[in-house]
Amino acid sequence: EVQLLESGGGLVQPGGSLRLSCAASGFTFSSYAMNWVRQAPGKGLEWVSTIGGSDGATFYADPVKGRFTISRDNSKNTLFLQMDSLRAEDTAVYYCAKSELNDYWGQGALVTVSS
Amino acid sequence: DIQMTQSPSSLSASVGDRVTITCRASQGISKYLAWFQQKPGKAPKSLIYAASSLQSGVPSKFSGSGSGTDFTLTISSLQPEDFATYYCQQYYSYPLTFGGGTKVEIK
Numbered sequence: 001e002v003q004l005l006e007s008g009g010g011l012v013q014p015g016g017s018l019r020l021s022c023a024a025s026g027f028t029f030s031s032y033a034m035n036w037v038r039q040a041p042g043k044g045l046e047w048v049s050t051i052g053g054s055d056g057a058t059f060y061a062d063p064v065k066g067r068f069t070i071s072r073d074n075s076k077n078t079l080f081l082q083m084d085s086l087r088a089e090d091t092a093v094y095y096c097a098k099s100e101l102n103d104y105w106g107q108g109a110l111v112t113v114s115s
Numbered sequence: 116d117i118q119m120t121q122s123p124s125s126l127s128a129s130v131g132d133r134v135t136i137t138c139r140a141s142q143g144i145s146k147y148l149a150w151f152q153q154k155p156g157k158a159p160k161s162l163i164y165a166a167s168s169l170q171s172g173v174p175s176k177f178s179g180s181g182s183g184t185d186f187t188l189t190i191s192s193l194q195p196e197d198f199a200t201y202y203c204q205q206y207y208s209y210p211l212t213f214g215g216g217t218k219v220e221i222k
Contacts, residue, residue, distance in 0.1 A: 044214075044216045045216075047213065050209070059210070062210070095159070101164045102149060102159070102161060103161045
């Protein structure tokens, strides 16, 4: 059974940093691209970033480019999102999701950016 | 960037109704289109990929069609558990983009 479990969310002040983790199980983690997708309160889904499976190629949405860094540790089946220079508009539930198809999703981690 | 436009943004329907949601891409995306269902407070759930392929475990009342720029998601007979928000997403090119969502409500 595929499972994705996010952690690391919380309240942070504007300009601060936070690191999200996503622990994966039930599939060959290194074989798949992984995504971060976010959802602001009451809003729709917004793709944030993707990292390739074996080649580790990275892609970012324009609003987070230069502030967020996606990475992965295939030996620990874990995906990360380092978020720096956080802004109020980054407040959202952050989901990790498997593959370009987003065929499996975690339960989400709430990130609140507020003073 | 490829823009994904869903219509309608919301609809009211009764149990047993046949419901169709459309998704239009701003440029051709072949069949690189997925559909998701999201219930309040829950993570999205994958329903369909490659425009018309049903994800494992998804009931056959859900079906998808289309290619190029125009796509549809159909629910053949709406049941109480189907009241939710539905999103399309293209994975033809980066940035990956989602439609704005269609909220299906009880009439």
